[in-house]
Amino acid sequence: MTRDALLSVRDLSASVDEKTILHHVDLDVAPGEVHVLMGPNGAGKSTLGHVAMGDPTYTVTGGSIVFDGNDITELSTDKRSRAGLFLSFQAPVEIPGVPLSSFLRSTLDERPDMKMKNKQFRKTIKELACELNMDQAYLDRELGVGFSGGEKKKVEMLQLLLLKPKLAILDETDSGLDVDALSVVSQGMDAYRERCDGTLLIITHNTRILEHLDVDRVHVMVRGHIVAEGDASMISDIDENGFEQFIGADDASEAHE
Amino acid sequence: MDAKTIQHVNAMPAPTWHRLHMNDTDVEIPAGLSVVHEVTTEIPAALAGAPDAFDAALAAEQVEWEKTHPEKTPEQRAEEERLRTEEEKTTYGGTAYSRYQIGADAIEEARSLARAFETGMGADAYAWMREVAGDPIVIAAPAGEPQEVAVRVAAVPDAVNVAAIDVVAAPNAEVTVVLSVDSPREGTGVTGTSLRVFAGTGARVHVVRTQTDDATFIDMDDAGLFTAENAFIDVRQTVLGGAKAYTGLAGDIRGTASRIDIDTRYLGHHEQQRDFNYTLRHHGEKTLCNITANGVLSGTSKKTYRGTIDLVRGCKGAVGQETETVLLADDGVVNQTVPVILCNEDDVVGNHGATIGHVRPEQMFYLASRGLSQEAAENMFVRAIMEQAAIDAPDEPSRDGVMRLGSHLLDNFEGFLDEEEA
Numbered sequence: 001m002t003r004d005a006l007l008s009v010r011d012l013s014a015s016v017d018e019k020t021i022l023h024h025v026d027l028d029v030a031p032g033e034v035h036v037l038m039g040p041n042g043a044g045k046s047t048l049g050h051v052a053m054g055d056p057t058y059t060v061t062g063g064s065i066v067f068d069g070n071d072i073t074e075l076s077t078d079k080r081s082r083a084g085l086f087l088s089f090q091a092p093v094e095i096p097g098v099p100l101s102s103f104l105r106s107t108l109d110e111r112p113d114m115k116m117k118n119k120q121f122r123k124t125i126k127e128l129a130c131e132l133n134m135d136q137a138y139l140d141r142e143l144g145v146g147f148s149g150g151e152k153k154k155v156e157m158l159q160l161l162l163l164k165p166k167l168a169i170l171d172e173t174d175s176g177l178d179v180d181a182l183s184v185v186s187q188g189m190d191a192y193r194e195r196c197d198g199t200l201l202i203i204t205h206n207t208r209i210l211e212h213l214d215v216d217r218v219h220v221m222v223r224g225h226i227v228a229e230g231d232a233s234m235i236s237d238i239d240e241n242g243f244e245q246f247i248g249a250d251d252a253s254e255a256h257e
Numbered sequence: 258m259d260a261k262t263i264q265h266v267n268a269m270p271a272p273t274w275h276r277l278h279m280n281d282t283d284v285e286i287p288a289g290l291s292v293v294h295e296v297t298t299e300i301p302a303a304l305a306g307a308p309d310a311f312d313a314a315l316a317a318e319q320v321e322w323e324k325t326h327p328e329k330t331p332e333q334r335a336e337e338e339r340l341r342t343e344e345e346k347t348t349y350g351g352t353a354y355s356r357y358q359i360g361a362d363a364i365e366e367a368r369s370l371a372r373a374f375e376t377g378m379g380a381d382a383y384a385w386m387r388e389v390a391g392d393p394i395v396i397a398a399p400a401g402e403p404q405e406v407a408v409r410v411a412a413v414p415d416a417v418n419v420a421a422i423d424v425v426a427a428p429n430a431e432v433t434v435v436l437s438v439d440s441p442r443e444g445t446g447v448t449g450t451s452l453r454v455f456a457g458t459g460a461r462v463h464v465v466r467t468q469t470d471d472a473t474f475i476d477m478d479d480a481g482l483f484t485a486e487n488a489f490i491d492v493r494q495t496v497l498g499g500a501k502a503y504t505g506l507a508g509d510i511r512g513t514a515s516r517i518d519i520d521t522r523y524l525g526h527h528e529q530q531r532d533f534n535y536t537l538r539h540h541g542e543k544t545l546c547n548i549t550a551n552g553v554l555s556g557t558s559k560k561t562y563r564g565t566i567d568l569v570r571g572c573k574g575a576v577g578q579e580t581e582t583v584l585l586a587d588d589g590v591v592n593q594t595v596p597v598i599l600c601n602e603d604d605v606v607g608n609h610g611a612t613i614g615h616v617r618p619e620q621m622f623y624l625a626s627r628g629l630s631q632e633a634a635e636n637m638f639v640r641a642i643m644e645q646a647a648i649d650a651p652d653e654p655s656r657d658g659v660m661r662l663g664s665h666l667l668d669n670f671e672g673f674l675d676e677e678e679a
Contacts, residue, residue, distance in 0.1 A: 081627055089626075095623075097551065097584045102640055111628060
């Protein structure tokens with residue numbers, strides 16, 4: 001583990017329905033850095049994000065996840081969240097019957113250091129909604145119900161800015177968004193970085209969302225293996241040459257297992 | 258008062274398979290309760306009605322109704338009989354004729370609006386509630402400016418406290434009836450309202466009932482509605498408290514193009530029981546009804562919902578719709594739902610839909626990823642329905658009741674509305 005890593009994934013393997021998805025994954029993210037996890041469709045990028053967050057759909061079959069100095073491999077998802085880990089969902093769920101504002105208030109109520117008086121809470125979320133160019137009427141609507149894809153991603157960004165996690169894993173937050181919504185998401189990421197000195201692990205296979213970010217490290221995943229790592233220059237390389245160059249590299253990884 | 262069991266409460270008009278144990282329910286009134294009348298009212302003097310106003314209105318409507326629905330002549334009856342097929346005579350007149358069908362036919366044959374009128378909890382519950390309530394509060398709303406009245410029932414420890422209310426809206430009148438049932442004092446007992454509403458031609462009646470009893474009380478909400486031509490009654494019932502809450506509502510949608518809308522919101526948690534029975538009968542042509550029920554159940558609470566839309570012969574062009582959405586926040590809850598569409602007329606529409614479900618694993622993972630444990634998620638569902646009830650409360654006392662109950666159930670609920678309004 002890198003001495004000062006905020007997130008340190010070591011030799012992590014995970015499966016679903018007895019099918020191994022992640023194979024001996026190593027990955028370190030230092031505080032304040034922006035990391036990008038790239039790879040072709042089906043590489044296991046989202047799985048890594050979900051496993052880091054403790055999704056019970058997956059079984060960790062080996063290795064460890066250390067976050068902020070604590071081994072969280074066995075920790076429940078809600079505790080990981082309260083420890084400062086955040087996962088922005090590729091497809092946020094709908095919760096009928098629960099107004100967005102009630103949901104947001106509950107997320108804060110579970111964090112003793114973030115509890116707010118109601119007036120302050122309403123003021124805060126209205127300001128955030130305004131900043132993200134989000135119609136405030138959505139705050140009283142049922143969570144996710146009838147929201148467009150863009151609105152759902154805005155809600156994800158709103159939560160990111162409200163909860164101020166130590167590390168945010170953004171799972172294809174850019175997928176399926178038009179130019180305007182993409183710009184709002186980028187704006188959210190910038191604000192998170194500026195205000196919280198936030199740490200980002202961005203999962204994507206599209207380089208467009210990275211254009212305005214200073215990326216510190218790029219990791220490439222193919223078939224559940226981390227097959228390459230490097231600095232931000234890898235992004236333009238991938239943009240130009242695609243992932244073809246990495247296909248087959250996972251065979252070498254498997255040979256070492 | 259001795260212990261009493263009121264049987265066959267909230268009975269479905271057309272029973273279903275008895276082993277489901279949901280055709281009706283019994284209400285157990287504990288022994289040792291006294292009968293009290295701690296009811297406050299806010300009714301303008303001009304709206305005080307005569308004791309027999311409801312029955313008189315129904316009798317007057319009977320006369321009008323008969324003008325447009327003359328009794329069949331012997332010749333017409335003979336012709337109808339001649340046209341009945343052999344199959345109709347043997348099937349419908351034989352053993353397949355259910356008790357419900359026989360009863361429904363008898364009521365139609367009697368051609369009496371008074372006899373057809375019913376309340377949702379049934380005759381026995383109605384009789385008992387009217388007896389313990391004493392003289393009804395009678396509200397007679399004249400045409401003109403919209404009026405608002407309020408009747409508030411406060412739960413009294415070791416007592417039965419029930420209000421009987423008759424509302425008669427004159428032709429083209431508009432009146433809002435606010436009913437709030439709350440338990441400001443700790444204890445056990447029974448609260449209730451027994452409501453009859455007559456909406457005259459073109460009248461509009463809005464009923465908003467908010468029940469916020471502590472979980473040591475039993476609440477009974479019995480209502481019967483009647484709509485004349487072009488009349489509209491909407492009822493919003495919010496059931497938030499009470500160990501056991503019984504809600505029965507029956508509506509006779511009699512006048513042409515008249516309408517009844519029901520919007521029910523409820524919460525059940527711990528071991529609470531909720532029992533609903535709605536029966537809306539479309540008699541008039543082009544009549545409309547809409548029943549919407551939304552609830553959250555957690556803990557080991559139990560809920561039974563019966564919703565019957567009866568499209569009676571003669572209601573051509575009628576449209577009835579019922580929709581129920583229930584969120585089951587815990588594996589221990591028991592949820593029973595029977596939506597029924599009875600139809601004895603062509604050229605009508607009857608729809609029902611239900612969305613009933615536990616919190617799915619992907620939903621729970623999403624909530625957990627924002628720091629909510631299973632328990633916190635359940636609290637959030639409770640909070641959501643309480644907050645919505647507070648926001649939508651029709652007046653200050655109703656809102657105070659929601660806030661009082663909410664503050665007992667949830668942390669950081671006090672002051673929610675003060676700041677909301679600030």
